[in-house]
Amino acid sequence: MWVNHLFLNKIFPQINLKTKDVSGWSGKGMHTTTFAEMYDLPFGGKIIDTPGIRELGLVDISKQELSHYFPEMRILMNDCQFNNCMHTEEPNCAVKNAVNTNKVSAERYISYRNILDSIDEKKY
Numbered sequence: 001m002w003v004n005h006l007f008l009n010k011i012f013p014q015i016n017l018k019t020k021d022v023s024g025w026s027g028k029g030m031h032t033t034t035f036a037e038m039y040d041l042p043f044g045g046k047i048i049d050t051p052g053i054r055e056l057g058l059v060d061i062s063k064q065e066l067s068h069y070f071p072e073m074r075i076l077m078n079d080c081q082f083n084n085c086m087h088t089e090e091p092n093c094a095v096k097n098a099v100n101t102n103k104v105s106a107e108r109y110i111s112y113r114n115i116l117d118s119i120d121e122k123k124y
């Protein structure tokens with residue numbers, strides 16, 4: 001999944017304040033100007049933004065947990081028909097209903113789905 005700083009800053013505005021350069025992480029002795037940056041997420045876990053290989057790593061977040069980190073979705077989850085709802089294809093999903101009626105922004109929902117797709121279920 002390709003991401004850039006604008007995308008990261010949009011979904012996690014807080015990390016703007018905590019950006020740090022992880023020097024030496026992106027490969028010792030490589031003659032390149034690319035470098036990896038690691039962001040501490042406000043809810044724990046880390047994002048590693050690696051311009052060189054165009055890959056985003058999300059660590060320590062399961063698909064089931066992800067919507068907990070979107071406050072406007074979290075408050076709706078109890079209204080979903082299934083308590084393990086991931087707000088994708090399930091019927092009677094309160095989150096999708098809220099997106100359809102503009103109570104949750106479609107942009108945020110798309111961010112949610114993009115991140116969801118990037119999480120490797122097999123790890124959990």
Ligand SMILES: [Zn+2]
Nearest residue numbers: 080085087093
């Ligand atoms: Zn749902």
